[in-house]
Amino acid sequence: MKNRLSDALRGSRAEFTEIRLERTWATAIAYRGSRLEGATTAIETGGMVRCLNHGKGWGVVSFTGMDSLPRAVAEAHELSLAVPVEVPVRLAGIPIRETDHFADLDGDVREIPLGEKRRLLERLNQEMLATDRRVTDSLATYDDRVTERWIGNSDGLLVYDLRPEVRLSAGAVAREESFLERAFESWSAHGGWRSVQDVDHLFRQAARRALSLLGAPRVRAGTYPVVLDPRLAAALVHQTLGHLSEADALARRPDADELMRPGRRVGSDLLTVGDDGSASGLTGSFAFDDEGAPTQNTLLVQHGVLVGRLHTRETAAQAGVRPTGSARAGSFRSVPEARLSNTYLANGRGTLEDLLHGISFGLYCCDAMGGETHLGRFAITAGWGQLIRDGHLTDTVKPVVLAGDLAETLQRVDGIAGDFRWSHLASGCSRARSGRISVAEGAPHIRIDGVSVGGETT
Amino acid sequence: MIAPLIELAARRTALADATLKTDETTTLRFTGGRLASAAATHGQGINLRVVAEGRMGFAGTTTEDAPALLEAALASAREGEAASLTLPRPSARTPRVVTHSVRAATASLTDLVAIGTMVRDRLAAERADLEILLERSLGSVRVANTRGVDAGYDVTLVTLAIEAARIRDGRRVVIRGRLSGVDLPALPDIEGLITRIHQRLAWAGRDAEVSRGRQLMGFLPSALPLLLLPVEQALLGKTVLLGNSPLGRRRGTRVFSELFTLRDDPLIDGRPGSRPVDDEGVPSRPVVLVQAGQIEAFLYDLETATRVGTPPTGHGRRSTFAKPQPACTNVVVEPGSSSLEELLQAIGDGLLVEETRGTSMGNAVGGTFAQPTAVAWRVSRGEIQGLAQEVTIAGNAHDLLGRVVAVGQDPIWTGSRCAPALVVEGASVF
Secondary structure, three states, X not given: OHHHHHHHHHOOOOOXXXXXXXXXXXXXXXXXXXXXXXXXXXXXXXXXXXXEOOOEOEEEEEEEOOOOHHHHHHHHHHHHHOOEOOOOOOOOOOOOOEEEEEOOOOOOHHHOOHHHHHHHHHHHHHHHHOOOOOXXXXXXXXXEEEEEEEEEEOOOOEEEEEEEEEEEEEEEEEEEOOEXXXXXXXXXXXXXXXXXXOOHHHHHHHHHHHHHHHOOOXXXXXXXXXXXXXXXXXXXXXXXXXXXXXXXXXXXXXXXXXXXXXXXXXXXXXOOEEEEOOOOOOOOOOOEOOOOOEOXXXXXXXXXXXXXXXXXXXXXXXXXOOOOOOEEOOOOOOOOEEOOOEEEEOOOOOOHHHHHOOOOEEXXXXXXXXXXXXXXXXXXXXXXXXXXXXXXXXXXXXXEEEEXXXXXXXXXXXXXXXXXXXXXXXXXXXXXXXXXXXXXXEEOOEEEEEEEEXXXXX | OHHHHHHHHHOXXXXXXXXXXEEEXXXXXXXXXXXXXXXXXXXXXXXXXXXXXXXXXXXEEOOOOHHHHHHHHHHXXXXXXXXXXXXXXXXXXXXXXOOOOHHHHHOOHHHHHHHHHHHHHHHHHHOOEEEEEEEEEEEXXXXXXXXXXXXXXXXXXXXXXXXXXXXXXXXEEEEEEEEXXXXXXXXXXXXXXXXXXXXXXXXXXXXXOOOOEEEEEEEOHHHOHHHXXXXXXXXXXXXXXXXXXXXXXXXXXXXXXXXXXXXXXXXXXXXXXXXXXXXXXXXXXXXXXXXXXXXXXXXXXXXXXXXXXXXXXXXXXXXXXXXXEEOOOOEEEOOOOEOHHHHHHHXXXXXXXXXXXXXXXXXXXXXXXXXXXXXEEEEEOOEEEEEEOOOEEXXXXXXXXXXXXXXXXOOEEEOOEEEOOEEEEEEEEO
16 A cells, blocks of 8 residues: 555655545444344545646645546646645745554454354443333444555655554433433543453433433522533533643634634643643544644643643745644545544543532533534533532432533632543544544543523523 | 346345445635636435345445445344335336426536525625535436336535624624525525615614514524424434324324414425435325324335334435435425514514524424524514623423414525514513
8 A cells, every 4th residue: 555655745846745544443333222233344445636736726636446546646636736826835944754553453343253252232222221210222332444644755654554443432311200411431442452341330320310410409509600521621621621721723713713723821820731732541642643743732721821732834825834733534545634533621630529518509510512612702511410519419300401601610620620531422523624533532521600500691 | 226236135135225326516605706716526426225125235335346245234124123124116206306407416516606606796795704604516326226116316405505794883784595406596585685785784774672482483484494493303203203202193193383384295396305206216195294283194205114114204314334324305484474564563572583502402303402602683563773782592392383473574595494474472581
């Protein structure tokens, strides 16, 4: 494959050519209730060529299979010539190297028969359904993949990596009389078959959570002191400060660019946020990004003040900084954009109990079920919660929406515990142009002295 | 490779079917008035389903390796559920519908750039920040099975999408418009779209305070997916079979307003969902889903229809790597008799929603939503007062479609949906 890639680069008439090739082995299995929805395997190959010429813009061609590579190179060059630009596209430099990176396959999933994978999911799904007679339905999925990726460019870069990933998800539906509740758990790992041998607790947990929500009361809308569990804190940071730090999205949005001006305060002194694609063994970890730039730990917010952004080669050149190894694409079908990898809220001190202490009435909010961020405003749904009374966790409550002005809310973060953990969820992150990418997010428990809770987002 | 694949499969099993889809898409993006990028994709994917020893399996590939694909599908069947499936026979008469335009297929890059440039020039006077996307796909679909079906058709699809943004008082207001069909967009349609954008930018020149609480609310066609998606989901046979559809047991009963009639129609010429046969080789036909508020039918693919014990409706859709599922084709809401002025009169004091931020936060099939508006117009005394500040609107789609008070007379195509504006009672503004 390397030879094909090098030959194609040599055959290009463009001033700059970048080629990315991929080969993926994938398995997908799903159960709905006790019925198998399907179990299948697939091999997919394809690639993307990007060309750039002096005074011209990008020409981009993606293709399935490998036979079209030479034709794609010629077409990408022609497309580039069709795009006249006034401001020349510049690319910040990256280390030119030839390296191979083999991740530990951790029990190569390609060598495990489909039947064995199906039986694992069947057993986990049955455990979830057998938790209680009120658990009436389920959706359980298993996905694995091993991806080979080659990236080369006309400057002489040629890098390769081999990377495994597995994902499991458990959705439980509990019914009693006319009440219906759902709960969801998931797990993903930058690993193989060995990493899914000890995940039974997730499936039982999804069932127990759905059951516990059946009788749970709703919270009355209002403003409360809240403590976020690490998963919700991490999701909030990913969705707000994380996405608002992606340089190419900001380049298209002058209002967001102003909101995220470097040096601006976006939260309390306690907040330090970063994105680390080079962290080892996480689902957002890669040796290099989809332009072949090495990944790194990039600080985005330090003690509440904006200090950095995530860059592709193009946005880095515009900003006069070095690329951060953040150019990411969901697959060969997508153009790389500046995207998150492993996003974290840095550790503080103390324990959950320390944060609860002193709250006479408040909310402990856990698990993220999705949300919306628009400029300085956010809304995020916690999958479940518990009431805090006199510094202690008490009754479970149904999902709640936390919403408000981002900077105002983050300014009220008045406690960050020292119990950081990565979430290992299978949710991923999607954007229209660059597709669905694997990410990780992590945080400790945090306390916010007053968040608007309920359906209101204005 | 589909014919040799079916031949190969027939040696191992009596029941197999496959769909081969090819696609070549050219995408041009104009940013700030200039062509900013040109991209192309070339793709093909084949999906094979087999029933072997009474069990169903499926597999997909983007490669040309037919033997490997068959082995993967047979391995999937060994793990699969026991299934019976009646594949269709070749149809005596395949319906005719336009899915392809020679003009769109042969348009050169220069022709496409010219359309984008013309739109840019027509909107230049607005001094708005313009993003124009022009996309032309050409491809083919071929379906074959072991009972002799071998059907195919060519497709083209051209999409013109416009975003005109203005920043006023720190708020960025984005007006969007989109045309898509199998042919290059016709001049009158482009003019219509540009006129709409001009009008919206003029309306957006003023802010207007919104009153909170329950009120009459109009949904323009671009905002209607918020109400239609939950209903479309609930009308899929698979949702019904799994017990997740609130409409599952209500066939033959009146659930929605008498003013609300909905059909799925794959045989309308030249639209994104148009096709003569579905992805399982079943001939296409229109299906009335809701007639004057009464639930008439659900949409089925082969597997779901077999499990329910009903004939398939020709609504199987399959992608390369997943097995067929029932899905809508072109969704058409029957227009009514109200002009825009009459719709505004019907709203009286309320909100006319142009676009919401996302459509899927909350319970999709159940229809309950609480969604921020991206663009909405404040209506008072039956007139547009200006741009409403961003608010959250909440309600339940099933409930609101039961309380339609007016239906517009001018349906507009948005992707594969054709709908007029609707005014409903019972939604709230937070």
